[in-house]
Amino acid sequence: MSSDHRAYVYSTVLMGSPIVLKLFEHDENLASRVFRLIKRYEDMLTVNRPHSEVMDINDAAGRHPVPVSQPVFELIKRARAVSLPDGSCFNFAIGPLVKRWKIGFNGRSVPPANELRDLLALTNPHDVVLNERARSVFLPRTGMEIDLGAIAKGYIADVIRDFLHGHAIHDALINLGGNVQTLGAPRNGGQGAWAIGLKTPFSHMDALIGIISVTDKSVVTSGVYERYFKRNGRYYHHILDPATGYPLDNELLSVTIVSDDAIDGDIHTTLMYGMGVEKGLAYLSGMPHIEAIFVTRDRRVIFSSPRQFTFTLLDQSYRIA
Ligand code: AMP
Ligand code: MG
Secondary structure (H helix, E strand, C coil): CCCCCCCEEEEEEECCEEEEEEECCCCHHHHHHHHHHHHHHHHHHCCCCCCCHHHHHHHCCCCCCEECCHHHHHHHHHHHHHHCCCCCCCCCCCHHHHHHHCCCCCCCCCCCHHHHHHHHCCCCHHHCEEECCCCEEECCCCCCCCCCCCCHHHHHHHHHHHHHHHCCCCCEEEEECCEEEEECCCCCCHHHCEEEEEECCCCCCCCEEEEEEECCCEEEEEECCCCEEEECCEEEECCECCCCCCECCCCEEEEEEEECCHHHHHHHHHHHHHHHHHHHHHHHCCCCCCEEEEEECCCEEEECCCCCCEEEECCCCCEEC
16 A cells, blocks of 8 residues: 555664654664664764774774774765864864763863863874775874764764665655754655754753754754753863864854755864854855854854755744844
C-alpha cells in the first residue's frame, strides 16, 4: 500500500547529543542502520573516549605518525584547510584547550592564564603534518591534540543524507544535535517545507525565536547556550578563541547557517562566531549558497541574505534587523 504521509520519528542519543530521524515510511530497520552508521563514524572521530582513530593520532603526539582511514584523513584535511588562513577562528588543533576547559563536562573551571598560554603553544594548526601517500597524521609535539567537534556532526549529517539517497529516500530529516540535514520536503503538509525551530537562547523550556522553513537544505546552529558554565557572574561557553584560549566574547548568542551541505554549516557557524556580525556578513557576501542567521545579545535577528529559506518570527521580544 502506498504511504499515508504520516511522519515516523526515530530517536536515540549518540555523540552526547539527541539524534532524530524523520521518515515517511515506517522502517525501523532503516532507522537502526542510520543510527549504526552514525555510531561507526562517532567511533572513528570522537575524542571523548579512550579509543578512536583521532585518539590514536593524539596518543602518538610527539612520537610517530598514525595512518588513518580515508574518510578520517579527508575530514582532517578539510578541517586543516579551514584552520590555516590567518586569523581563522576555526582551529582543529585546539584540543589541549578544549580538554583543559572541560566545558560541558564534569570538573570544569577557569584555567589560570599562564596555563592557557602554555597550552596555546600546542595548538598551532600549521604544525600538524599530513602525509598523503601514507595517509598518516603526525602531531610533532607531545600534548598536541586534534578536536573535530566543530565539524564532525555536520560531516556525518551529510553521510546520512547520502546513505538515505542511496536507499531511494528523498524526503526525510536527520538532526544530529542541532546539525539538521533535510531531504526534499515533508509529505504531510507543512506548506511544502521543513520547519526548523530557532531556539531562544538560555530559555528553560523549548522556546523558539522563530521558524526557519527550508527544502533540501541543511540548517546548522551553534549557540553559546549549548554548553557553558557560569563563574563569578561570567558565562564561559564552548567555542574558544584560538588566539587567546578563552571563550569567544562578542555580541553573538547563536549563529545558524543554511546551506546545501551540513559540513559547510558546521564549519561556518564556528567561523561566523569568530568574525561577528559585521565581518561575517562581508565574508558571506561572496558566498551566495551559504547563508547565516545571527542572533545577538541585544535581541536582534540578522540575516545575510534570505534566499534559500523563509523565517517566521514567533518571539516578539526579538526584532528582525
Ligand atoms: P560546534 O558545536 O560546531 O559549535 O563546535 C563546538 C566544539 O568544537 C567544541 O565543543 C569543541 O570541541 C570544538 N571547538 C571549540 N572551539 C573551537 C574552535 N575555535 N575551532 C574549532 N573547534 C573548536
Ligand atoms: Mg561547528
